[in-house]
Amino acid sequence: MRYGKFASVYDGLMEDIPYEQYAERVAKHVQSGKILDLACGTGVLSQLFAEIGFDVTASDLSEEMLTVANQRFQEAGLQIPVLQLSMDNLEGLSGFDVVTIAIDSLNYLETEKQVQRTFQEVHAALNDGGHFFFDVHSLHKVDNVYLNGPFTLDAEDIAYIWHTEPGDHEHSIIHDITFFVRQNRWFERFEETHEQRTFAVSLYRKWLEETGFTVESITADFTDEEPNEESERIFFHARK
Template sequence: MTKNYETFASVYDAIMDDSLYDAWTDFSLRHFPKKAKGTQLLELACGTGIQSVRFAQAGFAVTGLDLSQEMLDIAAKRAASAKVAIDFVAGNMLDLSGVGSFDLVTCYSDSLCYLADEVEMGDTFAQVYAHLNEGGTFIFDVHSVHQTDEVFPGYSYHENADDFAMVWDTYEDEAPHSVVHELTFFIQDEDGRFTRYDEIHEERTYDLLTYDILLEQAGFKNVKIYADFEDKEPMETSKRWFFVGRK
């Protein structure tokens, strides 16, 4: 693993609000079946493992899946430091063959919004359904259309620290309910020099009915929808939608 990527990931972790992981954990524990501890949990798009460690500390047998082996290497170090056993797997949520079956599956931090279109969203839901045990629970969050259409366009965030700086600008994209995040990082190396890195992140969401239909087509029944980490129905100004589906 390159030193740069480790630094890169640590920058991501540094700018994330730590309390969000507590909120994702609390929401999950409220909506998992009772006596869920010790059960098999798959966390999709686990990244550097912060949420996976939270779940392991809560008593679940956790598998974390992510596209990035570099991120998973960092996640494994994080789990070792926390003294929890987590199985980290490099893979794509569009194809979960080979990862086994689970009682619980989660996908947080609007990771599903990075899928290209409705077809990929539907395929992912079908994969999750196929790898859930009977009676299993699938929980995920996505951006609301209010977030992509009203809040994000024109959003700008700048951060300066001793060893890195970041500029984050968000613009409306061409597809409905889609945005482009342009991120520029300046990261200090061991020689004290700053190197520039540029990233483009494209995200897309859909209206509630679309998610409902895709989940139903995948086989999920009686899907419950909530908003902004609370056990309340979405409102027009809700920013983050949460879905709880059972097999």
């Protein structure tokens, strides 16, 4: 799924994501080395990794997202290479100490095989002993929380109406979002449709272990607590 015009408003909509806390979670386990930030979006997390001392490579499938990320890195004076790749096809990348797939980006993969292929690609890209961090929506969030819509935002320069409905697969959700973005005196209207799918924690663990990873921890909602039935975001830390 390409993000299109969504890239231009993405950062404003993600202001409540604690990116610093995400970077700290990674740095608690590994303090330096080469890190591959998959599905990097506009590069907020990539920049944080670089600022705390990692040698960062940023990758995303969306050309629009990478354009914004490149501009961010240039303005910050950072030399971060960017690659336009799908997370399930890393084209032989290797030599990384850490790989991250942050902010439920893995949920954009449609099939079980794509998730398994992504784990295989990440495993191949990591050095022995390397760390893999990712997070996903819980079943509860996809099956229950997201269906409590529609959701709305009415801010000074942007507004949206966000409708959700069940997707074609079990534990999947379709997001239909209509944006209104201020352009001088007028508001531009555009629409985005995104579909996400998640799986049971036990399946993610199974696929990681089948790939050859050791699962270090599974926690929830930016805490060190194990997931429960009400958890919304599930964090995985695995090692090669």
